[in-house]
Amino acid sequence: MNLGVYRTMLANSIQQVLIYRTTSILIVIFGLLFYIIEMFAGMVYFSYTDNILGWTKWDYFSLVTTASIIQYSYNLIFVWGVSGLISNIIEGNLDYIILRPLNSFWYYALYKADFPSIINIILGIIVQSWIISKRNLSVLQILLYILCVLIGIWFIFLLNYLVVMVSFWKEKSEALMWIPETLMENSTRPASIYPKWIQILLMWILPALTSINLPVDIIRGRINVMNMCWYIIFVTVFTVIIYKMWYAGLRKYQSSN
Amino acid sequence: MKKYFIIALNQITIRLQYKFNVFIAFISRMVPIFMFYFIWNNIYNSISADKVGHYDRNQMLTYMVLVNLTGYVFTFVHIRELGIRVYKGKLTTLLLRPLSLLGESFATFAGRVFFPMLVYLSAIVFQGVTGHFKSPLYFMEVIVFVILCFIMFFYVISFVSTVAFWLIDIWPVHVILIGVYLLFSGVYFPLDLLPEKIYDIVKYNPFSLVGYISIRSIQNAFSHKEMLIYIISVIMWGIILKVCYGKAFKAGLRRYEGMGA
Numbered sequence: 001m002n003l004g005v006y007r008t009m010l011a012n013s014i015q016q017v018l019i020y021r022t023t024s025i026l027i028v029i030f031g032l033l034f035y036i037i038e039m040f041a042g043m044v045y046f047s048y049t050d051n052i053l054g055w056t057k058w059d060y061f062s063l064v065t066t067a068s069i070i071q072y073s074y075n076l077i078f079v080w081g082v083s084g085l086i087s088n089i090i091e092g093n094l095d096y097i098i099l100r101p102l103n104s105f106w107y108y109a110l111y112k113a114d115f116p117s118i119i120n121i122i123l124g125i126i127v128q129s130w131i132i133s134k135r136n137l138s139v140l141q142i143l144l145y146i147l148c149v150l151i152g153i154w155f156i157f158l159l160n161y162l163v164v165m166v167s168f169w170k171e172k173s174e175a176l177m178w179i180p181e182t183l184m185e186n187s188t189r190p191a192s193i194y195p196k197w198i199q200i201l202l203m204w205i206l207p208a209l210t211s212i213n214l215p216v217d218i219i220r221g222r223i224n225v226m227n228m229c230w231y232i233i234f235v236t237v238f239t240v241i242i243y244k245m246w247y248a249g250l251r252k253y254q255s256s257n
Numbered sequence: 258m259k260k261y262f263i264i265a266l267n268q269i270t271i272r273l274q275y276k277f278n279v280f281i282a283f284i285s286r287m288v289p290i291f292m293f294y295f296i297w298n299n300i301y302n303s304i305s306a307d308k309v310g311h312y313d314r315n316q317m318l319t320y321m322v323l324v325n326l327t328g329y330v331f332t333f334v335h336i337r338e339l340g341i342r343v344y345k346g347k348l349t350t351l352l353l354r355p356l357s358l359l360g361e362s363f364a365t366f367a368g369r370v371f372f373p374m375l376v377y378l379s380a381i382v383f384q385g386v387t388g389h390f391k392s393p394l395y396f397m398e399v400i401v402f403v404i405l406c407f408i409m410f411f412y413v414i415s416f417v418s419t420v421a422f423w424l425i426d427i428w429p430v431h432v433i434l435i436g437v438y439l440l441f442s443g444v445y446f447p448l449d450l451l452p453e454k455i456y457d458i459v460k461y462n463p464f465s466l467v468g469y470i471s472i473r474s475i476q477n478a479f480s481h482k483e484m485l486i487y488i489i490s491v492i493m494w495g496i497i498l499k500v501c502y503g504k505a506f507k508a509g510l511r512r513y514e515g516m517g518a
Contacts, residue, residue, distance in 0.1 A: 023424065026430065026433060027429050029429075030432045030433045033437070033440075034439075037445070040445075041445040041446060044445070044450055045446075048300060049300055049303045052303050053302075053303065178281065178282060178285035178286075179281065179284075182288045185292070186288055186291075186292045189292055189295075193295045193296050193299045195295070198291075
């Protein structure tokens with residue numbers, strides 16, 4: 001897929017924002033609402049203690065803010081493609097995509113951007129920059145933080161895409177959509193609060209906890225290098241698997257349109 | 258009455274049909290419960306005092322697990338029904354039929370949450386029979402309160418769902434409502450940890466009644482007088498929301514074009 005096509009798709013998305021203004025405003029509001037709830041809950045938690053297993057109040061706020069940046073960046077770039085897949089498979093709407101002389105994987109993943117999410121991303125970046133500015137961080141730490149945030153966005157996309165692609169094989173499986181959402185929601189907490197078996201599961205088998213915790217661990221200067229290397233290898237292999245799964249799914253797909 | 262019963266039964270059958278979906282939804286709801294459990298457990302591990310507010314560790318952890326379980330019964334999924342019908346113009350078919358739209362909607366909602374509601378009520382009845390509650394009268398008050406909460410919650414959903422006549426897509430409202438529910442129902446922390454003045458106002462909101470107050474009532478936290486006040490609050494909310502629904506629905510119908518958007 002080339003840049004020109006993507007630019008057209010972005011232009012379409014902007015038009016959609018302008019047409020559905022109320023919906024767009026609501027998307028911004030709910031993003032802010034969830035962020036405020038998380039921060040508010042953090043304030044309540046830390047009004048009783050200064051430190052939860054080595055996490056200070058500002059570490060916790062940094063974690064919540066990083067999760068918000070990652071989640072809304074995923075929404076900005078990918079969420080429309082992912083969320084529409086289940087119904088498009090059932091209703092046979094993929095025909096129009098397969099017929100196009102484009103890479104269907106990328107076309108489908110990127111075909112619409114969710115521009116209202118930008119507001120929440122900007123807010124997150126401002127808050128996080130402020131939190132970071134209060135610490136004495138090296139340039140390398142900041143660059144690594146940004147890199148890990150980007151990998152985190154990609155990881156969430158892969159996880160969501162994996163789940164919705166199950167619809168190629170299993171009908172009426174919308175509830176699966178809850179799994180990545182729940183998984184990411186739970187990863188917005190310090191990894192150390194969980195029992196060892198959950199940490200092993202969500203850091204080494206399916207590194208959802210790593211995807212949100214790692215950027216903040218970099219800021220806190222507490223990186224587990226082994227886990228970071230494993231995470232990068234995992235995401236690379238996961239990318240190849242998802243790409244192949246898409247085409248396996250398309251072969252399975254039967255148009256009912 | 259029979260037709261509404263059939264509608265509810267139909268929804269129950271759908272739940273039984275798509276067992277995989279129901280199972281996954283169950284699992285995904287269980288996970289956040291663990292999260293809140295672990296976070297509060299670690300807060301207790303990190304403080305020197307035994308109590309947070311009025312809660313010792315056991316009370317808090319029981320509260321967190323139960324309040325999160327209420328999400329099975331008080332679910333907002335039904336809020337999209339009207340929106341889909343308005344958007345696709347299918348509301349016309351229903352308007353032509355000789356049935357009450359609110360009745361049909363209630364039957365669908367009741368059928369949808371039949372199993373979680375059955376488990377919820379059975380658990381309360383079991384606790385009552387085994388002598389958990391401080392008196393038989395209190396037990397009855399809890400049962401009445403929970404059933405009224407269920408009806409009031411349906412009116413919350415019905416009222417909010419009428420925005421479908423004005424909005425092209427209902428899902429952002431659904432998500433906002435989940436957010437408001439999380440904030441005001443006491444899912445993250447018990448509401449009485451808030452400053453007293455805020456708590457005194459917040460505790461009467463519909464989400465607090467179905468979440469925080471319901472669970473605290475099950476934990477024997479209130480007096481008979483308080484329970485009576487909460488029962489009256491639920492009834493008043495129910496009446497207000499029903500009236501609002503009626504007015505919003507009438508206004509919405511005037512906007513409704515009768516065909517797919």
